[in-house]
Amino acid sequence: MPALADVPALPKPLTMDDFMVVDAQKAELGRLLFYDKILSGNRNISCGTCHHPAFGTSDGLSLGLGEGGLGLGPERVSGSGADKIVKRVPRNAPALWNLGAKSISVLMHDGRISANPIYGNGFNTPAEEWLPDGLETVLAAQALFPMTSSIEMAGNVGENEVIGATRDRIDAAWPIIAKRVRTIPAYGDGFVAAFSEIEKAEDVSITQIADALAHFMVQDFTSLDSPFDAFLRGDEAALTPQQMNGMELFFGDAGCSGCHAGPLLTDQQFHALGLPAFGPGRTRKFDPYARDVGRMGETDDLNDAYRFRTPMLRNVALTGPYGHNGAYPTLERMIRHHMAPEAARHAWAPDDLTLPNVSWLSDIDFVIQQDQIEMSRQARALDIKIALRSDSDIAALVAFLESLTGAAANAENSRIPEQVPSGLKVDR
Incomplete structure (x- = not known):
């Protein structure tokens, strides 16, 4: 042998030195947001729906059913009527393990999210120069894009203000989502407490929301x-x-x-x-x-x-x-x-x-x-x-x-909250 x-x-x-440093307060805000459907256009799907600990932070499907689907994993089905699925998610939902590594410079199956100074905001993404400034990591940048995808989280044209704004220009949707979040008192107060640059709830932008999501994913989905x-x-x-x-x-x-x-x-x-x-x-x-x-x-x-x-x-x-x-x-x-x-x-x-x-x-x-x-x-x-x-x-x-x-991954040790500040149902 x-x-x-x-x-x-x-x-x-x-070792943990290979990964970004996690702020526990930001990570716990990120946990709530990760499982809160408030980030989706129709308030019917969360990040955790398609990246669930029960399926290794994926969804157990070859190609997922995103916005308009009901249930989790292989048991997920399409909604009906106006809410039915109009297209499968075109690629397999990637797992989230170890995405906070400092050495990671590119994400997504085709690499369309990468650390790159080309647009002056530190990243090369589909948003080009319209990506918000101040994002901490490539993982935080990546977290923004499912929110603007019609088949993942945003919904179909005509259904809500998020997808409508996205069709106008991609960065027009993120302020709408940020306002939804910060006007919920538990979130607004949480961001004031967790982020030193936030003095009042009105200051919360999509940048802090994305950074909180990244802190959570690194905290719970780093596997050594x-x-x-x-x-x-x-x-x-x-x-x-x-x-x-x-x-x-x-x-x-x-x-x-x-x-x-x-x-x-x-x-x-x-x-x-x-x-x-x-x-x-x-x-x-x-x-x-x-x-x-x-x-x-x-x-x-x-x-x-x-x-x-x-x-x-x-x-x-x-x-x-x-x-x-x-x-x-x-x-x-x-x-x-x-x-x-x-x-x-x-x-x-x-x-x-x-x-x-x-x-x-x-x-x-x-x-x-x-x-x-x-x-x-x-x-x-x-x-x-x-x-x-x-x-x-x-x-x-x-x-x-x-x-x-x-x-920890095998035991599904990542905690799913019983409830989230929006009051929307948590997919468990």
Whole structure:
């Protein structure tokens, strides 16, 4: 069995010094906001609806049902009538573990949120120069955008003032949301107490709301307590023999750490995996059909077509389905795809998905697969070349990935509030 010194290229152990410093008072405000539907246009969905501790801070679905849905996780269904879902969320809900790391510079599957001085506010985002000033972190910047997405939290045009303002200009919606929050006395008083720059409730802006959300996510969703973390800190008994073998493969001959590199197990780069295509995709304005071009949608560079950000892997056993579109239900299937993408695509079937039935969306769910030219383009865009491994090696890799599960995450230790200041129902 390999010892710590025998495994090549092991990352250094993570410590809390690798993460932004959390202010507990701000974090507790953020907890309430994270689960409060007051941040959504129709007051019917919260951040926690699609990033729930019960599903590893994801939603347990291949593609989620956002604004207009009812329930949690695989049991979520569409509303009816005027409230029905009009489009699936085009990408798998990413887990929130360790997003407060100081080294993180880019977020989202296509990297459309990044730390960058290009617009004078410290970040390159879809809001460009209209992003509010003063945001502390890239995580705080990211927290703003689900609020302006019609299919995630904002609602459909004509339903509320938030989506109407967003259609005028993206930054017009955030003051509306901030006013909703600060005029609730418990929130207004809480921000005055937690933020030194806030002297009265009227001073609360979307900047403080986003920063509070980020403090909460870092406080509750930083994960350093897995068996693998214990092993890196010197406890060689923390891993089983099978997990040790999987770790040796992961950082050695199997080549997984070529992309899943460093302490966060991501190179923060973008790679094409040739995953099965389905769903509405995240299309550009001029794309004539449902497809997802990945990083190219952000950069408009053909070299970035079908490439997606390398995910971090802490608690990955809790966060399925896997892939940018949730194509695979298990870690084993995802690993096998990496080793034989073409064969895996041919073996894949819609039954592999955790995709709530929405009959009026079924025509679009798999329409992309009728376009053979597009399917050929996607199949050719492959950045992974990993040799086939035996069944026992794949089982060992799965066991190693399971060793990345933290005790607190596994126990769902993040507290969900019984109630929130708005009085709206909390999804539990």
